[in-house]
Structures are given as structure tokens and as C-alpha cells.
Amino acid sequence: ERLDFSCAVFDAQGHLVANAPHVPVHLGAMGEAVRALITSHGEHLASGQVYLDNHPAHGGSHLPDVTAISPVFVPRQPRPAFFVATRGHHADIGGVTPGSMSPLSRRLDQEGVVLDRLLAVDDDHLRESALRAALGAGPFPARNLPERLSDLAAQIAANRHGALVLQALAARHGLTEVHAYTRHVQANAAHCIRGALSALLAGRDGLGGTFTDALDDGTPIAVTLRIDAGEQPPDTCRLSVDFTGSGDRHPGAFNAPRAVVRAALLYVLRCLVPDHIPLNEGCLWPVDLHIPPGSLLDPPPDAAVAAGNVETSQRVVDVLLGALGLAAASQGTMNNVILGFANAQYYETLGGGSGATVFADGADAVQVHMTNTRITDPEVLEQRLPGLLLRSFTIRRRSGGDGHQRGGDGLVREYQLLAPAVLTLVTQRRLRAPFGLAGGAAGQPGRNLLVRAGNSQILPPVGVWQLQAGDVLSIETPGGGGYGRRLAQGHPQASR
Structure with missing residues (x-):
């Protein structure tokens, strides 16, 4: 499903x-x-x-x-x-x-x-x-x-x-x-990417800059981009991508294998092309990629990577789009919820707000960037997991960042446990808000809330907990960042 x-x-x-x-x-x-x-x-x-x-x-x-x-x-x-x-x-x-x-x-x-x-x-x-x-x-x-x-x-x-x-x-x-x-x-994909790079240059000989963001624990993700026109643009345009400045091997599970970073770059490049082309290797032909060996973006073979694939990959996309100046940060997380019951295991990721771009508002309550999965229907969820009840599933209004173009809103998904379970949360953007771009406001960070016997407790971004029957888990996902400063009163984006 x-x-x-x-x-x-x-x-x-x-x-x-x-x-x-x-x-x-x-x-x-x-x-x-x-x-x-x-x-x-x-x-x-x-x-x-x-x-x-x-x-x-x-x-x-x-x-x-x-x-x-x-x-x-x-x-x-x-x-x-x-x-x-x-x-x-x-x-x-x-x-x-x-x-x-x-x-x-x-x-x-x-x-x-x-x-x-x-x-x-x-x-x-x-x-x-x-x-x-x-x-x-x-x-x-x-x-x-x-x-x-x-x-x-x-x-x-x-x-x-x-x-x-x-x-x-x-x-x-x-x-x-x-x-x-x-x-x-x-070859057609490579041609389309070179054309997109040439359009970003807009007559200049070169374009570049560094952009940095961080995981919730402060681990930096940095990228330096350089687009060169070459002698005969657009056919000679090339993109240099350098992740020097990113953090060393993460002590936990937030290391992203090199292949995942490459996948994030490939995705961003494909997003630059308006034509309907399949994602393929040709998109990377005009690209020179450097990832510091031993960093959290190219970790040693024994490094833990469970969270890097789902969370760090999202941050890589955000910094790439930020460096290109094309989109504010999206929710920057897959909001991984994993439940282990006595005889069943369940895993899902939750959507949130996408970042606004120079062209449009962000979308509300969607899977963004490196994930493209659906959410399990309530009927299927409760039939296959009789120990779980879905209490609510709604849009988290006004969680997107303000701006000339507004960031998309996140969502709220609330579960009630009918049987004991082990809960694992792998989330981000709980402590660091999704950034706005070009003067746009940041989106609201997410929140993980556990209610037990009427008492509420905010859970940290990552962790493992033993839940009891009757517990209520509420996941509020982040909104996307806004793009550009809002115009004067009466601007058509002032309300949603």
C-alpha cells in the first residue's frame, strides 16, 4: 500500500x-x-x-x-x-x-x-x-x-x-x-541538464556559492556549487559539486552512504528540467562531484546508516536547492514512525510542507524530495495492526513559512495504542526550523508528543520508547520555508 x-x-x-x-x-x-x-x-x-x-x-x-x-x-x-x-x-x-x-x-x-x-x-x-x-x-x-x-x-x-x-x-x-x-x-538527459545549467547562468561566465545547513544535533551539511559555461554554452556547461565542510562520520545512524548523496544530487538535477525525461545516468554526465572520504556523506563501511538514508538525504537536497537559490527548505525529514508489536512490525513515513520557490507556494502535507511513498489507509492500518487506532490525520494549518510565496503546511497524525509496542522515531527539523529563502520566513519545526494517563511529554527527534496500551502519540510535521519577502498589504498570497 x-x-x-x-x-x-x-x-x-x-x-x-x-x-x-x-x-x-x-x-x-x-x-x-x-x-x-x-x-x-x-x-x-x-x-x-x-x-x-x-x-x-x-x-x-x-x-x-x-x-x-x-x-x-x-x-x-x-x-x-x-x-x-x-x-x-x-x-x-x-x-x-x-x-x-x-x-x-x-x-x-x-x-x-x-x-x-x-x-x-x-x-x-x-x-x-x-x-x-x-x-x-x-x-x-x-x-x-x-x-x-x-x-x-x-x-x-x-x-x-x-x-x-x-x-x-x-x-x-x-x-x-x-x-x-x-x-x-x-545523452538526451545530459543535453537537458546542460541546457538547464546554461539557463541558470543567464549569460554569465560562471556562477557559484556555498550553502550550509545542519541536522538537529548541529552536524553541518555544506555544499559549494560552481557552474561554468565553457567555450560553447550550453553544450559545454558543467557543474562542480563539493561537499567539503560537511561533518565527519556521525557517531550514530545519520551517516548517508555515498550512493545516497549521489541519488540526492541526481534528483535535484532532474528537477531542473521541465521536459518529461526519465531519471537516468546521463543527468550526471556534466557534473563533477566531490564528497570528503570518511565524512558522514561518505562514511566507512561499518558506519550505521539507517537514519542517513531517510533524514540526511533530505538535508542534502535542501542545501543543494538553497545553493542554487531555487527553493526554500522543505520539511527536511521523512518523519519515520516504527512500531514493533508482539507479532507484527510496522513502518511509515509522514508528509509535511514543501518549501516555496520563486515560482509558487509550497504544497501542503505531501511527501517531499527523496521519498515518494504513500501513506497507509486507516482501514488497512487498523485491520493489519489491531493494536493500533488512528485518531486523527489532518493538515497542520499555518505551519508553513510566510513570504512572497508561502511554504506548505505540515500535517498532524495521531495514534492510540491498544496494545504494548516498541516505538522508534527517526525525525528531524524538531530543533532547527526549515529555512526560508530570499527573505522568506522559516517554516514551523515539527513536534513529537506522547500523552500517557493525561500527562503530555514532548519526545526528542530520535529515540526508542516502550509504549503502553492507552498511550496516544501525536506527530506534528514541519512546514516548508517561505520564499521572498511578502509584498504590501493585499498581496494575493496573504491568505490561504
Whole structure:
């Protein structure tokens, strides 16, 4: 119901060609996972195989996001002609807390089971024993194994369908022509990005600047951008992106794998283009990217990353758009709510306000930027989790920042516990408000509120709590920042 999964097609080198309109933080990172498989297993790839990987060092986002990768062969070709991959967020993959999203983790192995290019299907046969052994390994094995196997089977089936469609396409048009068009799609994306960069320059030889924001604990996220026209704009325009000045490895789980930062950049670049083009590797051809090794944006392989994928990625997008001067901060968080009951685990992310732009007000109560998931319907939520009651789900009026263009409003989602549960919250923008831009006002920060026996308690942005039957949890999500100073009285944006 939440659609927290993504499907994509890759060329023979593992570069993204096209994708379904799913989750940006998945799509921009999956190519690194495919290329890591080619590098390590290139000589052993065969038709009828599916590999599973969630390791952040191989292009993974965080451990609950498991990627299924299939090489696609066509007749008379000794090597894969394409790759197809799916990435899905699983309700649990192990770890110290139910839902595998503990913000208190210090090491990757505390966040769940690590699948390192595991061969799950060989010669079209599921290696169920090997899969069960992998999911049950280590000090914090995956919970609810039957559900995990069913969800992985769905990913494998999706890969199978994608492979069959690609093989049929190659049979109909010829592999040479299909390969040529995969290249055309990427080259067109690069051309569109260069055109967008040229428009930002507006006749200048160069444009650049540094923009910095921070997580709620003060960890800085900094970026310096430079757009150069080259000798023959727009075809020679290039963008330099440097994250020097960002914080060192985070001691907790807010490290974002390099692939996630790359995904955030790819998303921002795609947003610059008004044309209907698929998100693909060509968007990055005109870009030079530097991420300081060992920082929280390129952490060591053993670093905890559960929160970096969902929270730090949002901050990366905000600073990129801020540096370009195009949009105020959006809610800057996915508002992750994870509940572990006796026999079930549940995870959802909540929308909020999007930042205003030079062109328009922000949108109210929407998933923004690196997430593109739905919210679970109340009926489905309560049917599958009889220990939970949804009391209210409303827009948080007047939480967006004022300005010439107003920031979007956040939302309020209120749950009542009917049975004990372990609550994990991974949220941001509770202590630092979403910034306004060009004189616009900041949006309202979010708030996490627990009511027990009539007594209210504000919960911190991240943490793990044991909830009791009767507890009420209220999540108020941030509004987006405003853009520009509000005009004189009577301006049409003065009221909503």
C-alpha cells in the first residue's frame, strides 16, 4: 500500500537508463549496486540468476532497502545485455529494534542482516535454504521470516517480468538498435541538464556559492556549487559539486552512504528540467562531484546508516536547492514512525510542507524530495495492526513559512495504542526550523508528543520508547520555508 519500492532498467555497464516513477533515494543509488555486482561477479553472471544486496558500501541505501539484481541475457551474447533491479523497503531486516531503523545504532551490524551480493536464484531456482540462513544469521536476525521471504519473492518476480520484456524488445528491434536508444536516452538527459545549467547562468561566465545547513544535533551539511559555461554554452556547461565542510562520520545512524548523496544530487538535477525525461545516468554526465572520504556523506563501511538514508538525504537536497537559490527548505525529514508489536512490525513515513520557490507556494502535507511513498489507509492500518487506532490525520494549518510565496503546511497524525509496542522515531527539523529563502520566513519545526494517563511529554527527534496500551502519540510535521519577502498589504498570497 505504501509503494516503498522502485524498479529500474540498466545498461550492460550498470548505468541507469529508465525507471518507474518511484522513490528517488532508491533510484539514484541502485546503479552503484549493479556496478558493484559487475565488478565482483562479472565472470560468473549467468541467465536465470538473481542477487540480493543491501550493503551501503555497494550502493545500498540502508539495510531494510534490499536490492534484487538480475543480469539479462539475449541469444548469442556471452555477457549480460542489460540488468534489471528492484529495491524494496522491508518492514524488518533484523537489528537491535523492530523495524531495523534504530537511531541509536553505532555500527552497521546493529541495524540488521547484511546481504552481500547473495545469490538468491540460480538457474531459475530459488535457493531458499541459503536465503533462510542469511536472514537468520548474526546476533540480530530478521524478524517475521515468512513475510520477508514473500516480499523477496515479489521482487524476484518483478525482475523476471522486466527481463522478459527487455528480451522481447531486443528480439523485436535487434540488440544494436536497443543499445543505441539506451544511449540516446542518457545523452538526451545530459543535453537537458546542460541546457538547464546554461539557463541558470543567464549569460554569465560562471556562477557559484556555498550553502550550509545542519541536522538537529548541529552536524553541518555544506555544499559549494560552481557552474561554468565553457567555450560553447550550453553544450559545454558543467557543474562542480563539493561537499567539503560537511561533518565527519556521525557517531550514530545519520551517516548517508555515498550512493545516497549521489541519488540526492541526481534528483535535484532532474528537477531542473521541465521536459518529461526519465531519471537516468546521463543527468550526471556534466557534473563533477566531490564528497570528503570518511565524512558522514561518505562514511566507512561499518558506519550505521539507517537514519542517513531517510533524514540526511533530505538535508542534502535542501542545501543543494538553497545553493542554487531555487527553493526554500522543505520539511527536511521523512518523519519515520516504527512500531514493533508482539507479532507484527510496522513502518511509515509522514508528509509535511514543501518549501516555496520563486515560482509558487509550497504544497501542503505531501511527501517531499527523496521519498515518494504513500501513506497507509486507516482501514488497512487498523485491520493489519489491531493494536493500533488512528485518531486523527489532518493538515497542520499555518505551519508553513510566510513570504512572497508561502511554504506548505505540515500535517498532524495521531495514534492510540491498544496494545504494548516498541516505538522508534527517526525525525528531524524538531530543533532547527526549515529555512526560508530570499527573505522568506522559516517554516514551523515539527513536534513529537506522547500523552500517557493525561500527562503530555514532548519526545526528542530520535529515540526508542516502550509504549503502553492507552498511550496516544501525536506527530506534528514541519512546514516548508517561505520564499521572498511578502509584498504590501493585499498581496494575493496573504491568505490561504
